Amino acid sequence: xxxxxxxxxxxxxxxxxxxxxxxxxxxxxxxxxxxxxxxxxxxxxxxxxxxxxxxxxxxxxxxxxxxxxxxxxxxxxxxxxxxxxxxxxxxxxxxxxxxxxxxxxxxxxxxxxxxxxxxxxxxxxxxxxxxxxxxxxxxxxxxxxxxxxxxxxxxxxxxxxxxxxxxxxxxxxxxxxxxxxxxxxxxxxxxxxxxxxxxxxxxxxxxxxxxxxxxxxxxxxxxxxxxxxxxxxxxxxxxxxxxxxxxxx
Numbered sequence: 001x002x003x004x005x006x007x008x009x010x011x012x013x014x015x016x017x018x019x020x021x022x023x024x025x026x027x028x029x030x031x032x033x034x035x036x037x038x039x040x041x042x043x044x045x046x047x048x049x050x051x052x053x054x055x056x057x058x059x060x061x062x063x064x065x066x067x068x069x070x071x072x073x074x075x076x077x078x079x080x081x082x083x084x085x086x087x088x089x090x091x092x093x094x095x096x097x098x099x100x101x102x103x104x105x106x107x108x109x110x111x112x113x114x115x116x117x118x119x120x121x122x123x124x125x126x127x128x129x130x131x132x133x134x135x136x137x138x139x140x141x142x143x144x145x146x147x148x149x150x151x152x153x154x155x156x157x158x159x160x161x162x163x164x165x166x167x168x169x170x171x172x173x174x175x176x177x178x179x180x181x182x183x184x185x186x187x188x189x190x191x192x193x194x195x196x197x198x199x200x201x202x203x204x205x206x207x208x209x210x211x212x213x214x215x216x217x218x219x220x221x222x223x224x225x226x227x228x229x230x231x232x233x234x235x236x237x238x239x240x241x242x243x244x245x246x247x248x249x
Contacts, residue, residue, distance in 0.1 A: 001027055004051045009099050014047055017219065020236035021127075021159075022200050023051050029198050030157035030243055032123060035059040039117070039149060041108055041126040042067060044082075046089045048127060049100070053093070057101025063121070065108040066090070111141025117149035124150055125157045128239070131178045139183075143190035147246055156192060156244040158183070159201055161237045164208040175213025180240045192244035201239035208238065 001024040006015060032038070034056055043049045043064050053062045068074070070083035093100045107114045110133050124146050133139040146156060163177040184194055210216035214237045216223045221231060 001032075001051060001055060004054055007050065007054070009096065010050050014050065017047070017236070020201070020203070020218075021047070023048065025200050026157075026159065026198075026241060027051070027055075029196070029200060029241065030123065030125065031155055032056075032157075033060075036122040037061045037063070037120065037151075039063045039065055039121045039124045039146075041065045041124065041146070042082075042129050043089060044085060046092065048125065049089065049093075049103070052125070053100040053103050060122075061104065062101070063104040063106060064089075065106050065113055068107050068109040068114075108142070108145075110136060110138035111145055113145045113149055117145075119149070119151045121150055121154060123155045123157065127159045128161060130158065130160045130183055131176055134178060134183075139186055140190060143187055143192070147191045150246040152246055152248045154246050156187070156246070158187075158242045158244070159239050160242075161214045162202075162208075162240040174208060174210070175215065177208055177214055177237070180242075183240070184242065187242075187244050191246065193247055194242060195245050196243040198241040198243075201241050203235055203238040205234045206238035207234075 005018050005023045032055070036056060037060055038052060038056055040049060040052055040062065043066070049062070049064065056062050066086040066089070067082040068079065069086065070080055074080050074083060090105060093103050106117070126146075130139060133142045150156065160183060161177045163174075163179045165180070188194065206217070208214075210223070210231070212222040217231050217234055218236050221228060223231065
C-alpha cells in the first residue's frame with residue numbers, strides 16, 4: 001500500500017497529504033486485504049480511491065458510494081458541486097481502467113445507500129463524512145444503512161475530525177469536528193462493536209478553536225490569507241481513527 005500511496009498516477013498535491021492522512025498505516029490498521037469486497041463512502045476527488053482500487057482489483061472488488069447524481073432536481077450549491085465531483089471521478093476511473101480496475105458505483109443519499117445493499121461487503125470505509133451526516137440529522141440512519149450493507153463479521157473503518165474533549169460528558173465541537181464518544185455511541189446504537197482505536201491520524205497542534213472551524217486548516221484554508229502561515233504550520237486536523245465490526249450473530 002505504501003507504493004500505491006506514492007504511485008505516479010497520484011497528483012503531487014495528493015501525495016503531499018500522505019503525511020497527514022497516513023493512508024498505508026490507516027488501511028493496515030483497519031485490516032484491509034486484497035481479496036476483500038470494499039465499499040468506500042463518498043470518495044470525493046478519489047484521494048483514497050487511488051490506493052484502494054488498484055490494491056483490490058485483482059482479487060477483490062471496490063464499490064464507491066458516490067454523492068447523489070444531479071438529475072435536475074438538486075437545488076443547493078453544495079449538492080450540485082459534489083455531484084459534479086462524483087461525475088469527474090467516475091470519468092477518470094473509466095479513462096484509467098488499467099490502473100483502477102472494475103470499480104462499481106452506487107449512491108449514498110443520506111441516510112440510504114441506493115440501491116439498497118444487503119450484507120454485500122467485507123469492509124466499509126468512510127473518511128471525514130460523519131460530521132456532515134450529523135449536521136443534516138442523518139448520522140444514525142446512515143450508520144444503520146452501512147450496518148445492513150456489511151456482511152456479518154465485516155469491518156467499518158472510520159476517520160473523522162475529532163472535537164476538543166472538555167470532560168467525560170461534554171466536548172467543544174466547532175464547525176466540522178465531532179465528539180469521539182458521541183460517534184462511538186451512535187455506531188454502537190446502530191449495532192456495531194468498537195474493536196480498536198488508533199492515534200495514527202492524531203495532531204496535537206490542532207487547537208480546534210478557529211473561525212470557520214476545521215475548514216480554516218489545510219487543505220481548505222477557508223480564512224484565505226488571514227493567519228494562513230499559522231494554519232499551514234498546524235497542518236490538517238486532529239482525527240480519530242476507529243475500527244468497528246458487525247457482530248457475526
